[in-house]
Amino acid sequence: MIDRPAVVRPPAAANGSPPTASRPEPTVLPAFPWPPPRYSAFALLERAWLAPQEPATLGRAAQHLEDAFDLAGYVERSYYRVPGGFALASRAEKIHPDASPFAPPARWSADSAGAGRSFLERITALFNAPPGRYRVIVFVVTDQDFAATPQPPSEAVAREWVGGGGLRLPPSIAAQAYSAEHYASALIYEFARRDEREAGQVRAPSDVPGRVHLEKGGLWQALAQ
Template sequence: MSSLLPRFLRHLLPAAFLCAVTLAHPQARPAEKLPALVLHCVPSQNPAPSGSDVRILATVENTAGRGLSFSYLVTSGKILGTGSSVLFQWTDDEQAQVQITCRVHDDLGRSAQQVFTLSSSDNKGDTRGVQHKKKAAPPPLEGPSGGSGPPPPPPPPPPTIAPPETVAPQPQKPAIAAFPWPPPQASSRVLLAAWPLGPQMSTFGDIDSRLSAALQPKGYAERSYYSVPGGFALVTRLEQIYSDGRPMPPPARFSAQLLPPSRFLDYIHALFTAAPGYYRVIVFIATDQPFTEAGTGPSQGQADNWIHNGVDILPPDIAGRPLTSSVRCAALIYEFRQSNASSTEKAELIPGIDAVLNLSNAGLWQALK
């Protein structure tokens, strides 16, 4: 026994361990091909009055939680700020249109680009065109009597000047959906107490910018906006998290299914403990109205649909609304637990961990508080 046991341990145990490590290590599997980035750059208004600032919001799909870098090129004017939400400022009042190039790339080497034209709504070019055409127009025809007859008929109405082709058509104003009000019962919530008292915040758009600036680097590229009484709600996509609130690494993070662990420690955890799935949706509500929560919480399916039913940018009429001293921003956490016993079991809303810990482990608290 004393001589056989070490021999056995020498041969069988290392082999079994190697098998387990090989299986569990993500590099042992074929690398999953990540989809290409998809960039959407949307100005807050187009056409926009010359001299006014135009907010440009860039959203990226298929980020896989990777760090993103944004860059902007303009043929005129200047870009203020960095990241996914920037301000465009006109520098030449005579400029009728500006071509803006948005680019994004991540640390995996993927990149995307979108070019669009921002037009001035002052129609200075049109005015010049009209004046020019008026000057070039032939003099009104006189009657055959040479002015001695009855007064000439009134001149025909001036010809309608078609807008120049370069002016982008007015985009249809998206109808923003209303978030359930009062909001459904959440797992936890926290009032971002220092908000929106910062000196740099004057409109709801500024709140959105700050939220977006905090969310974007942490992989929350997909967001939806809803209207709420006295403000707006920003909803993040349903994400899979650990029980302590840390987001799962991609591709499991934004997968609705419970995927096998991709990291060795997660594998060991799944080998020796029950491994239910935890999901989370964060809803930021900026409003001047005090609110309570409704009696029942949402199902996971309902919370998952919030990202699809909202609009992708904050509409200008809400973004431009000035802040009052009563406006506050709260974060509501909806946390769900999905049993791993069977895929047919429904996920249930759970109390979960408190909102501050949730936001901290999501990497948002430092940027938001």
């Protein structure tokens, strides 16, 4: 008689059925630099804009921000993870000294092939852009207090950032409550290039307040709807 190897069966679950295979861990959303690098200007957003009804969640807040970006013509953005929430970064745009954007296609001349590119790549593109002023807007939703680092982002720092922001907010973050401790702010990064041989430098502070940046870009009005 041939000895057959014993069949090893997985232990039954508590309800008598075989255990299901464990699901793989979800992809981790890339982290935005924390605390954020020094910015040119900022503005706090009204809670009612992002949490107009209960139950308020980070996912609903993110959807309101996406809708505002769409209404204002910012059709590309990237999600990043921050402590207690998320960051949503815009595509780099060329602006006038009063913070109003150039009309397309000049508005996006810093990144004419921006679709699918990461926040790192978009910031780095500023250092190869024609002379002028450029702006990146980063919405930060968090329940953590923060103060910007003393130094603004430079080309060297930007190249060290982990590229590849998420196209959407992961369900694990979207399902979290937008609690009473959560708040939203817009961080404005304004860069200036004086000539094609000079790296772009952040203007800190900007000549224009953060709210005006949002108004000129159409975002303040879109959020307030």
